[in-house]
Structure formats: structure tokens, C-alpha cells
Amino acid sequence: MIAALLDPFHYVFFVKGLTVATLAGGLCGLIGVFVILRGMSYIGHGLSHAIFGGFAASSIVSINYYLGAGLWGLASALAISRVTRGRRIGADAAIGVITTASFALGVALLTIFGNKGPSFDAALFGSIIGVTAADVWALVGITAFTVAVVFANYRGLLFATFDPDVADVSGVRVARLDALLMLVLSLSILATLTIIGVTLVAATLVIPAVVARMLTNRFSRMLWLSTALGAVCGFVGMNLSYHLDVPSGTMIVLTGATLFAVVLMTTGGRRLQRTARLDPRPEAVTVAG
Amino acid sequence: MTVAAAGDALVRISRASFGYDGTPVLTEVDLTVHDRDFIGVVGPSGSGKTSLLRLLLGTERPQRGEVTRRPGLTVAYVPQLETVNWNFPVTVAECVLMGRTRRTLPWPSRAERTEVARVLDRLGIGDLGGRHIRELSGGQQQRMFIARALLRRPELLLMDEPTSGVDVASRHDMLHLLAELNDEGVAILITTHDLNGVAAHLPQLVALHGAVIAAGAPREVITPSVLERTFGAPMEVLQHLGMPVVLDHYDSPLHRRDTA
Structure with missing residues (x-):
């Protein structure tokens, strides 16, 4: 039994994939906290599709995938953030318009010009086969950068996520922090796209953070808990992927979904209310003048 | 409101007009907040109270006119409770600590922990620092945000409907607390729709309805003609113990039917 479980660790490609999946899970778990607390759960789904447009464009003009798709994703994220801050269009509508248009453009470009870069299927559904040493180092670099950004801007990010208007008048540079968060979000999706896939990356952003929110009422605890849960889902999901011969992204997401179901059942479902972004405050007596 | 000499005011709004998408909200507004002022802005929903706060805060700029602030002025803002995401995962102490944004390290220093405890104690919620923000009553939640504001050591405290959604006892406590802070030198401007419970107790009032209808002591502002122009009804x-008391004189069709 133990020998069978350890069997895949003899393969370099698996160890590389496992490292990437664990790191990617932790990274998405960390960023996911800000995503769900800002009521932008849909952004992971949208941005991964937007980055697919950049994936196609960089493939056609033969420039580095990380550079091309990264710039494309960042431009999409900043466009979403800008449109949303204008308050005329909600975040969900802005994400829906900008990112699906970008995805459609990517599909059109690949159909017309053909794919010259990484596998189309890998980009859509994720694969550990194509993980290179460069991918691993890119992910390590992006993870270190993200942790540094969150650590150095912890107070500002917390305030701007809780109450951006008050943070803005209290000396927090909210617009700059929003842009920084969009940058690390784009980079995180970019680095995890080929292993988890366009269609599933959103779940790795949302599920660990939602589960962590159900388990704690403290922001600092939620950050490390979500990171740890994301990493565990990546590790377990990747092992299951090998043994069940199912795509890696699929098993990582299913592991997270199972964890969510277990926590939901053990906490009686009541804690799911915590994940609602806005909810009427506790009852209080209103006194008319 | 008297016009202050240059440099005498904390914030001065001069002939400011402001609106959204071409719809005017404020027209030709003049308002000056001096050191140690305690001002209540009264007006119905949509009268421009929140827009006025935004101009004072500097988050919006007037389309005409100007807003000038004393250089280096520290302003703190307490939002309406209704606008807060109460499901956000923060404890009371974590929320108050948001008032300190300059330190880079995520965790509070010993001095910050001591200061948060001191401010919470002063506001009577010293034993609630470890609670989640949703577990507090309306009055306690308002105190928590005042504590966060005080951590900034403000010269001017702006509050949006601070007594909305709190019970009578909490409203009285809140007014006493604000009076204490004002005595200690903090200038305060609050918006309120509560004429009897809040506005009548404040030293200065501004009646607002797209423009300043009247400004001065409650006795000068809480008059039938000013209130009718402000609230449209x-x-x-009446005068009770030297304070104005407002009676709603609305001629309800339901009332007419009952008394017919």
C-alpha cells in the first residue's frame, strides 16, 4: 500500500508537478482570501479566460508566454478594476464583458493562425506533463513576490479590503494597492494556468479561502489557513491525479470541493453565512427623530 | 456659519457646487469648520449630506467653487453602520488597529497593543477586543469605529449618521462621548436626520437641502420656516426646557380618515 503511494515519487516529472501543484495551491489560497473578501470570486474565472487570449497572442507572435500572457492578463485586470471603481458597472458585469471578449479573441486567433506555443488542451484543462524547470522557477519567484507584497502591505491591504472608502481617506493608497493586487493575481493565474487549466483555476482561488472563512473569524488566521488548505489540496489532488489517471486540475479542484463539503457538514452549514459579503447587521433599535 | 479669516479654519468650502452625471446635488454651498467646532448637518435623504462629507474628506472635488484645508490636517471618518460588511473576518481589536497604517510589519507593536486597549477601555468596550465585529450591539459597533478614528489622533472627526440604528441609551452615551472629545479639542461634524434626539443638543447646526438653508445655533435653525424649506413638510x-422640540405636522390621510 505504502509502496504504491510512494511509487510516483520515483518519477522526476511527478515530483516537479507535485511541487508546482502544492505551491500553486498555496499561492492561489493566499490571493483567494482577498478575492473572496472583495466580492470578486468571479474574477479568477474571468482572468484565467482573459489570460487565455494573451496565451494565444503570445503564441502567434512567438514571444515568451509569461511575458505576453502576463501583460495581457494584467491589462485585463486593471481594466476590470478601473471599470469597477467607476461604480457605474458592477464587478461581475465588468469581468463578464472584458474577460469573455479576451477569451473569444484568443480562440479566434488560434483558429486563424494555429497554435505555435504550449498545448491548447493543457491550457484549458491543466497537465503536469508539460511542466518545465522554468515553470517551477517562475512559480517559485511569483510565490515569493506575492508573499513579500502581502507581508509588506498587510495593513493597507486589510483596510482597503474591509472598507476602501475609509481606507482612502485614512492615508492608504488604495488605487496603488488595488493595482498591486491585480498584478499578483494575474501573475498567480499565469503561473498556475498550465497545471490547473483555464477552466478550473478559479476554484483554486475560491475554495480554500471560503473553507478558511468558515473556520475562523480572524483575518490573519484566515490568510495562513487558506494558504495551507490550498497547498494541501494541490498535494493531495496531484497524488490522486496520478493514481486515478484523471487530469491534475480536475483532481485538485475535486479535493477542494470535498474539503468544503466536509467542513460544511461538520460545522452544520451555519458558518456558510460568514462567506456572504454583505449581510444585514445585527438587530438594533432605530430611533426616529 | 461665519466666514473665517485665512488660516483660522480647518476646512472651508466656498461657493461649491457638486453633482453626479450632470444632476446637481449641492449648489453654491459655503461652510467653514473651525478648530473645536461641533456641527450637526441636518436634512432629508438626498439632501446632499453625504456629498458634503465627501467634499470635506476630499474624496470628491466640487465642479465649481473650492475646498481648502489647513495644511497637514488629520481627518478621521466614521462610516454609517449600514455600509459595513459585518461578515468580514476581523475582531474588534484588529478593526481598531486599522487606524494605524504607517507601520509596515503586519503584527502590532507592544505600544500599539497598549494604545488600542487604552482607547477601547475609554470607550467602554475594553473587554470586547477579541470579539468578532458582528457580535457587538449597534452602539458598541459605533464606538469601535470611533476608537479606530481616535487612533489617528484627528483634529477633525467626520461622522455619517452616528446615531442611526442605535437605541436611546446608546444615543445618549454617544452624544456625551462626542461632547467629551470636543471638549478635548477635536472638531466634530456629524450628519443626522434625528432632529429631537441629536440635532437639538448640538451647539451648531446646518440645515441642508441641496444648498445651505440656514446655519447657526439650534434655536436659529430649528424653526418652522427653516424646517419646511429643508424637509419639504x-x-x-415647541420650546421645552429651553430647547426646541419638533412636532411632525404632516396631515396624514390615514389620520383624517380615523378622525372623520
Whole structure:
């Protein structure tokens, strides 16, 4: 039994994939906290599709995938953030318009010009086969950068996520922090796209953070808990992927979904209310003048 | 409101007009907040109270006119409770600590922990620092945000409907607390729709309805003619123990039917 479980660790490609999946899970778990607390759960789904447009464009003009798709994703994220801050269009509508248009453009470009870069299927559904040493180092670099950004801007990010208007008048540079968060979000999706896939990356952003929110009422605890849960889902999901011969992204997401179901059942479902972004405050007596 | 000499005011709004998408909200507004002022802005929903706060805060700029602030002025803002995401995962102490944004390290220093405890104690919620923000009553939640504001050591405290959604006892406590802070030198401007419970107790009032209808002591502002121009409905004003008391004089069709 133990020998069978350890069997895949003899393969370099698996160890590389496992490292990437664990790191990617932790990274998405960390960023996911800000995503769900800002009521932008849909952004992971949208941005991964937007980055697919950049994936196609960089493939056609033969420039580095990380550079091309990264710039494309960042431009999409900043466009979403800008449109949303204008308050005329909600975040969900802005994400829906900008990112699906970008995805459609990517599909059109690949159909017309053909794919010259990484596998189309890998980009859509994720694969550990194509993980290179460069991918691993890119992910390590992006993870270190993200942790540094969150650590150095912890107070500002917390305030701007809780109450951006008050943070803005209290000396927090909210617009700059929003842009920084969009940058690390784009980079995180970019680095995890080929292993988890366009269609599933959103779940790795949302599920660990939602589960962590159900388990704690403290922001600092939620950050490390979500990171740890994301990493565990990546590790377990990747092992299951090998043994069940199912795509890696699929098993990582299913592991997270199972964890969510277990926590939901053990906490009686009541804690799911915590994940609602806005909810009427506790009852209080209103006194008319 | 008297016009202050240059440099005498904390914030001065001069002939400011402001609106959204071409719809005017404020027209030709003049308002000056001096050191140690305690001002209540009264007006119905949509009268421009929140827009006025935004101009004072500097988050919006007037389309015409100007807003000038004393250089280096520290302003703190307490939002309406209704606008807060109460499901956000923060404890009371974590929320108050948001008032300190300059330190880079995520965790609070010993001095910050001591200061948070001191401010919470002063506001009577010293034993609630470890609670989640949703577990507090309306009055306690308002105190928590005042504590966060005080951590900034403000010269001017702006509050949006601070007594909305709190019970009578909490409203009285809140007014006493604000009076204490004002005595200690903090200038305060609050918006309120509560004429009897809040506005009548404040030293200075501004009646607002797209423009400043009247400004001065409650006795000068809480009058039938000013209130009718501000709220668009006739109101009767009685004097009780030297304070104006507003009676809603609305001629309800339901009332007419009952008394017919």
C-alpha cells in the first residue's frame, strides 16, 4: 500500500508537478482570501479566460508566454478594476464583458493562425506533463513576490479590503494597492494556468479561502489557513491525479470541493453565512427623530 | 456659519457646487469648520449630506467653487453602520488597529497593543477586543469605529449618521462621548436626520437641502420656516426646557380618515 503511494515519487516529472501543484495551491489560497473578501470570486474565472487570449497572442507572435500572457492578463485586470471603481458597472458585469471578449479573441486567433506555443488542451484543462524547470522557477519567484507584497502591505491591504472608502481617506493608497493586487493575481493565474487549466483555476482561488472563512473569524488566521488548505489540496489532488489517471486540475479542484463539503457538514452549514459579503447587521433599535 | 479669516479654519468650502452625471446635488454651498467646532448637518435623504462629507474628506472635488484645508490636517471618518460588511473576518481589536497604517510589519507593536486597549477601555468596550465585529450591539459597533478614528489622533472627526440604528441609551452615551472629545479639542461634524434626539443638543447646526438653508445655533435653525424649506413638510416647533422640540405636522390621510 505504502509502496504504491510512494511509487510516483520515483518519477522526476511527478515530483516537479507535485511541487508546482502544492505551491500553486498555496499561492492561489493566499490571493483567494482577498478575492473572496472583495466580492470578486468571479474574477479568477474571468482572468484565467482573459489570460487565455494573451496565451494565444503570445503564441502567434512567438514571444515568451509569461511575458505576453502576463501583460495581457494584467491589462485585463486593471481594466476590470478601473471599470469597477467607476461604480457605474458592477464587478461581475465588468469581468463578464472584458474577460469573455479576451477569451473569444484568443480562440479566434488560434483558429486563424494555429497554435505555435504550449498545448491548447493543457491550457484549458491543466497537465503536469508539460511542466518545465522554468515553470517551477517562475512559480517559485511569483510565490515569493506575492508573499513579500502581502507581508509588506498587510495593513493597507486589510483596510482597503474591509472598507476602501475609509481606507482612502485614512492615508492608504488604495488605487496603488488595488493595482498591486491585480498584478499578483494575474501573475498567480499565469503561473498556475498550465497545471490547473483555464477552466478550473478559479476554484483554486475560491475554495480554500471560503473553507478558511468558515473556520475562523480572524483575518490573519484566515490568510495562513487558506494558504495551507490550498497547498494541501494541490498535494493531495496531484497524488490522486496520478493514481486515478484523471487530469491534475480536475483532481485538485475535486479535493477542494470535498474539503468544503466536509467542513460544511461538520460545522452544520451555519458558518456558510460568514462567506456572504454583505449581510444585514445585527438587530438594533432605530430611533426616529 | 461665519466666514473665517485665512488660516483660522480647518476646512472651508466656498461657493461649491457638486453633482453626479450632470444632476446637481449641492449648489453654491459655503461652510467653514473651525478648530473645536461641533456641527450637526441636518436634512432629508438626498439632501446632499453625504456629498458634503465627501467634499470635506476630499474624496470628491466640487465642479465649481473650492475646498481648502489647513495644511497637514488629520481627518478621521466614521462610516454609517449600514455600509459595513459585518461578515468580514476581523475582531474588534484588529478593526481598531486599522487606524494605524504607517507601520509596515503586519503584527502590532507592544505600544500599539497598549494604545488600542487604552482607547477601547475609554470607550467602554475594553473587554470586547477579541470579539468578532458582528457580535457587538449597534452602539458598541459605533464606538469601535470611533476608537479606530481616535487612533489617528484627528483634529477633525467626520461622522455619517452616528446615531442611526442605535437605541436611546446608546444615543445618549454617544452624544456625551462626542461632547467629551470636543471638549478635548477635536472638531466634530456629524450628519443626522434625528432632529429631537441629536440635532437639538448640538451647539451648531446646518440645515441642508441641496444648498445651505440656514446655519447657526439650534434655536436659529430649528424653526418652522427653516424646517419646511429643508424637509419639504410643515413642522411645528415647541420650546421645552429651553430647547426646541419638533412636532411632525404632516396631515396624514390615514389620520383624517380615523378622525372623520
